[in-house]
Amino acid sequence: MVRFIGLEGVGTKYELETKSGDRIAIIFLLNRRIQIYIQERSCDRPCSVELTETEAKRLSSVLGGVPIEKERESVEVDFMGVPDLTLAMHTYTITKRLHGKTIEELAIRKRTGANIVAVSRRGKTIISPPPHLIFEEGDIIVVIGDKEQIERFEKEIMGI
Amino acid sequence: MNIALAGLICAILAVASKKLSLPPVPAYILAGLILGETGFGVLKGDEVSNSIAEAGVIMLLFYIGLNLNPGEISEKKKTIFHSGLYDFVINFTLIYGISILAGFTHVQAFLIASALYISSSAIVLQSLIENRKLMFRESEVVIWIMVFEDIAIALLIVLNNPESSDLLLFMVKILAFTALTYWLSNHMPRLLGILFTRDDEIPVLLAFTAALLGIAFEEFFRIPAGFTAIMLGLMLSGIKNIREIVLPFKDVFLVLFFFFFGISVNLSSEGFVDGLILAAAAVAGKVISGMITGRYLFRSWLSGLEIGLDTVARGEFSIFLIFAFGTGKEVSAVTTAVIITSVLGAFLAKNSAKIRNMVSEFAERRFSSTQ
Incomplete structure (x- = not known):
């Protein structure tokens, strides 16, 4: 209480x-x-x-019980007014293999169900990035999704 | 009067008092006293320093108004009233009575009681934070007492105003202004909110002007500037940005106010002795009213002792009232009492746990020995 x-x-x-x-x-x-x-x-x-x-x-x-590493960390958000709702957001750093590709091209949402909600590039934040945004190496992306979607995202897109 | 020099002296004192974890307010006043008329007479006030001092208190009161959100206050009005009632009744009457006994006139005694009834929100709240007391239920009561006193100030400014040639007209003006600002407080955020979210100089300029508008109102409508400033603050309290903008101005001007006030005061030895007596009454009054409040709210004298010890410090409001309305030896008396109670109050608040333990042990021993 x-x-x-x-x-x-x-x-x-x-x-x-x-x-x-x-x-x-x-x-x-x-x-x-x-x-x-x-x-x-x-x-x-x-x-x-x-x-x-x-x-x-x-x-x-x-x-929140989430791993804290510099490269990959996640944050869970709870809402006081909606006690059953928990959102987990994960961050990843774009590697060389994704450099130059767009969200559309990678079909992230279709293939994994996860969504990219923000991109941090050289200290600037792009919230809700458009599908034609071209990734650059070193971009930090914020991904939202349930456990399975995140697992699929890590495997299929990030290749971890 | 060199303002940069005053600022430098105050900055040094601020650093020193923070190091010693003492409240800075008495240090500013003491420095002013030492360098001004009372002491060596090296520095003298002039028109510019007077304007700055006036701006300092007006900004303080405007800021108080900004923090009095009518909606939030009316939600908690019962709690605030029950917390602040004994504090007001006991301290005001005690100081009034002592002042009369000390030979002050009724008008002077009323002013002294108004000034010394009110604790220093700045010192009291800061010491709750610094001494890590915010978890305790007693601290919440202390905060409600401060809110009660903030509201009481508006009333005391009106009651101490010497402009009594046409009392009826004065009261009508005050009531009309109060009603108008209260009504406007519901609409201001919608009407003016957009002006304060711009990223040019306009929000700062407007907020600065609004904070000082009280002085202009006094000139045009003959209603006390302090009261107007509180009401204008209250009217604009729905616009969050103003608070952030005004805070740095208030901080600077208020510090300079204390220093310039110290310079302008001519502390008399007679007033000093009265001040000592009043300081003793001021400390005793707060401890007693605190204990009764604690007994009333929590059925615990010890909780009450905590409340009392936390609220002993007097400061900015006492100095403001005596600056605005005092003329004779009451200025010396209140200044002396403020310097003593602010330092002592900070010390008592810091060591309240030890004092509570000592008192409860003492009470237990007395209790068991009489059995």
Whole structure:
């Protein structure tokens, strides 16, 4: 059960209590830093850490149970309002063998069911890339799909 | 008055006070006192420094208004009211009574009580964050108390306004302005929101002007600038970008305000003694009102002690009220009390856990020995 409350002048607080009675509070401060408090049931004072935004995102990936590697990582997104919906997004780096090919030519969606939702090229992000986009070596692509689609994508397209 | 020099002095003090984890506000004021009339008299205020000081407080109040979202407040109005009620009643009456006993007039005592009732949101909230207290239920109450006080300020500005030649007209103007801004607050984001998402200089220029508009309103309509600034902030609180734009301006101008205020004050020894007495009352008042609030909300005196210790620090609002409406020795008294309570308040908030333990051990020993 998550309790959510806006704290005027401080930020936003999320509180949850685990089944075993341990408590966690997460506060998103106005200065964009994040404080996390954890308190064991038998303990009368909580411990806390303060994270930057990037650190918090890393932590959320770890908690999401996804592999964290530089080349291939994935992020799971849950929505508070839609508890049954989990989206997993995976990133891959375009290798030499895909250089110069387009999404259309590779027929990624038809062959694997997975979708490319974004391409990051030299620090710029292209959201929903058009089918005629030509891949360049070093592009980082973000792929969305269920487990089987991702497996097929890795095997057939990336050749891993 | 050299503004760059003032800025440099304040920057050095800010670094030093952060290192020592002390609130910077009393440092700015003290530096002003030492260099100004009270101390060596090296620096003097002039028209420019006065305008900057005025801009600083107006921006502070505008910023407070921006953070008072009418929708969110009315959702939590019960919680806010129950948290802030004892704080207001006890501290205001206590300081008012002590001021009368110390020989101030009723008008002066009312002003002193208004100024010293209000804690420093800046110091209090910062110390909740720095001392990692945000998980506790007591901290939420402290935050609601700060919101209650923010609303109370608007009222206290109006009540302390000396413009009482035509009270009826004044009240009509205030009410009309309040109703107008409240009504406009529902429409502003839709009407003006688009102007604040541009990427040229227009959003910054507009936000800066809006923040200072209170001063113009005072000149044209004779309603207090501070009150106008809060209401204008409240009116625009639905537009998120303004907050981010105004924040850096507010930070700079407010720091300079404290320093220039310190320069302009002529601290009298008589006012200093009154200040010591008022500081003691101010600390005791917050501890007592905190304990009663904790007892009332959580059935725990110790929770209340935490609330009390967290809210001792006075600061920006006390200085603003005394700057705007004070004339005589009450300025010295409140300035002294603010310097003492801000430093002491930061210390008490930091060590509240230790103090709570000491008090509960002491209470237990007393309790078991009488059995």
